[in-house]
Amino acid sequence: MLDKAEHPWKLVGPWYRNQSLGGYVANAPNKLAKNRHSAPIIQKYADANFVNTLVQEPQHSLRFNSEDFVHPFSHDPNQVITPIERAESNSPLKLFLDTHSRFYVVVCELHCDVAGFPRVERDKVCEAGFVVRRRVPIINPALKNKVSSLLAQRSQLQNDLNKINIDLKTARLKQPNSNTDIGGLLKSQSARIFSGLHTGNAESLTAKLSDTIAQLNQLTVNGDINIELQGWHASELKGVGSWQPVEETPEQVEEQVIPMYPLIADPTIKDHSAANKTLWFGVIPTSLADVDANNNPRFDDADLYEIRCFVRRHHSQFPIQKNKTDCCGDVIWSEATEGYQVAAHFDLDGTSHRPVNIKLPDLPAIRNQVNNAPAGRGANARIIAPPDSSLNFATDNMDMPEGGEPLTRAGQQICFFSILLFFIVAMFLFRLFLPILLFIFNLWFLLKLKFCIPPSFQFDAGLVADLSFDGSFGVDFDASIDAHVQLMADFSADLAVQMSIEGPDLEAKFSQPGFSITVNKGKENQKIYISAEQMEGDLSRMIANGINASDDMRNEMVNGGSGPGLNASLSLNEMAGIFIAMQTEYEDSQHPELEGQLNTPERGLVYFQKVEPAKEAA
Structure with a gap:
């Protein structure tokens, strides 16, 4: 029988997270892995005190939400993603920056790879660490344009397909039943129209995406595209290094190593998850000051990264030295973690994690x-x-x-x-130049960002004439101005509610015979929309006035003038999304469908439930 010190080692994911993201058998994405074959896991936290939280209870980490993936799973960024949903998608993780109030660690566990899968004593290890690597495509220069075109096409198809799948999923979730208030859900007829139209679109996009991927795979087989694994090598100049080709599991670690620390159970805490286990953790860097010789940052939001952990076996015949270079034992590598990308500095989900309250001077x-x-x-x-x-x-x-x-x-x-x-002047200039900026550079989609519009869509008496809607309100404009303003406000709110009820893709629905949307039904300002063009005209007027556009700009946005007009720059669906965003009320809303949700520090944070060792198979 071999001495225990001579047994092969396995560096795997921690025992408590067999079903976590990153805990799948390689090449078998639909099967949950056993701990013996799992990779180290990435754990997420929303508190800068995350290390103390981890040491106190390693299992207490956040579940991954839709926003934590490069390609979201849902319109709701806070929807928790299950292991099965994750296994059915190839979307990489998105790690947010420290400035986004998100922090990450990698956790692994060391075992002897023999019957029973026993733990390795920590004193048998003289070094533990991990390396961050990236996979970079090396493209034949003669085919660079073709490959770039295929990659752009694949990205666009993936985004379009992802959006349709999310919309279809939303439509299915909102199907009404006999016990449901139809006013807050999709109308069943509209849902059927939408589902029928977009199921075919999804199938068409899937076929095109498969063909594009097949072409890229063929280029890879032909050797025109090679995926190169690179590791970061430091130079003699502090903070400067370079990405260089590396092997998957080299015998000697030449890359820059990030240290890992032992997770030692606190003896005062009962049933601590690290008790009788050999666990290590390391803090994952998402932003560093390191650059290469051309001043390119070490980490950016375009590359795909992965982590490999390693431990170095201590030779029993030599004492452990404080200097790791004195340890010349074998290196045991883990499997690579799942791929991830780093979020951009201005990522909308990331920046929303830490809301900033700015109150204008009274x-x-x-x-x-x-x-x-x-x-x-x-x-x-x-x-x-x-x-x-x-x-x-x-x-x-x-x-x-x-x-x-x-x-x-x-x-x-x-x-x-x-x-x-200074602040008053800055705010004045912001409001003055916002519509001009949007108009000149055709950036209307930015209106869906709450920072660029008031939290509620308000009308004043001066806008009544501009929003006459061709007289279709059915009101006497010689009556009280205040009454008109209230009618206008009621109409705009109900219009947003009705568009929200109808759900996604109004253009497709208006293309169906007999489809219409009734606003303020039974009231004196009732209006029935029977065409997309009719609704586009009204939305153009209301959006133009909502951003305080000048008379000339308003005319350009509504009628086109010498330019394309707002309805030519945006689709009806995009205009509807902007209008609903502008209508959203955060406080004292009379329309629950339009009640906004401001982010709070705890919103969307769901923690893993603690599991006991007895309930997990090794």
Whole structure:
């Protein structure tokens, strides 16, 4: 019988997460793996104190949601994704940045690869760490344009197919029944129309995607595309390195190693998940200051990364040295973790994890304070302009003062301002240039981002004439202006509600005979939409006024003028999404269908439930 020290080792995922993301048998995505064949796992946290949480209870980590994948599974970013759903998709993980309030660790466990799969004593290991690698396609230069075209086509087809699948799934989930309020769900007729139209579209897109992937695979078989595995090698200059080709499991580790730390059970905690286990963990970097010789960052949001953990076996005949270079034992590699990409700095899901509250100055309150305070009170920003740097211009004897006591240097100017003045000016310029920016660069889709519009869609008396809807409101415009404004507001809210009820792809539904949408049914401002063009015209007017567009811009957006017009730049579905976003009320909403949900620190956070060792097979 071999001595236990001579047994082969296995570095695998931790015992408690056999069904976690990353815990699948290679080349068998639809079968859950046993611990003996699993890869180290990636655990997610939303608190900068995550290491203490991990040490206290390794199992207490966050479930992965739809937003945690490059290709979302659902319209709801907080929908928890099950292992089965994950196994049926090839979408890589998306790791958010530290600035997004998300943190990640990799966890692995060491066993002897013999009957019973016993643990290896920690003192048998003299080094533990992991490396981050990336897989990069090396393309034949003569076929670069063709490959780029195929890759772009594949990406677009994947996005289109993913959107249709999500919409179909949403439609199925919202099918009404006898015990359900039809007002808050999809109408059954509309759902059937949508499902029938898009099932065929999904099949067509799937066939095109399969053909595109087949062409790419053939180029790989022909050797025109080679996937190269690269590891990061540090240089003599601190913070500078390079990605270089590496082997999957080299005997010597030449790459830059990120250390792993032992997960030791706290003896004061009963049933600690690390008790009688040999676990290690390492903090996964998502943003580093490291760059290559061309100042390209080590990590970006375009490459696909993976992690391999390793331990180095200690030779029993030698004492363990503090310097790891003194340990010359064998290196035991784990399987690679699942692939992941790093989120972009301005990723919408990532930036939404840490909402920022900015309250505009209360001008009436500021006025009262100013009137009851001495001059200069509240001027808390001291602005020092070096010579010839004050950016002065003629202001009719209102230039910044020079000289005085204490004396300033020649040409230097010092002035005090209240910080709120800077903020007020910045906000004024933001509101002034927002519609211009959207108009010039055709960035209307940005209207769905809440930072660029008011939280509720409000009308004032000056907009009544502009929103006459060709007189179809059926109201006497010689009556009370306030009454008209309320009718307009009621109409816009009900229009958004009806579009929300109908669900996705209004264009497809309007193409069906007899389809219509009735707004404010039974009220004096009732209106029935029987065509997409009819609805596009009204939405163009309301969106234009909602962003305070000028008269000229409004005319361009609604009628086209010398430009394409809003309805030519956006589809009806996109315009509907923008309008619903502009209508969303966050507080005291009279329309539950349009009630917005502001992110809170705990929203969307679902933790794994703790499992006991007795319930898990080795």
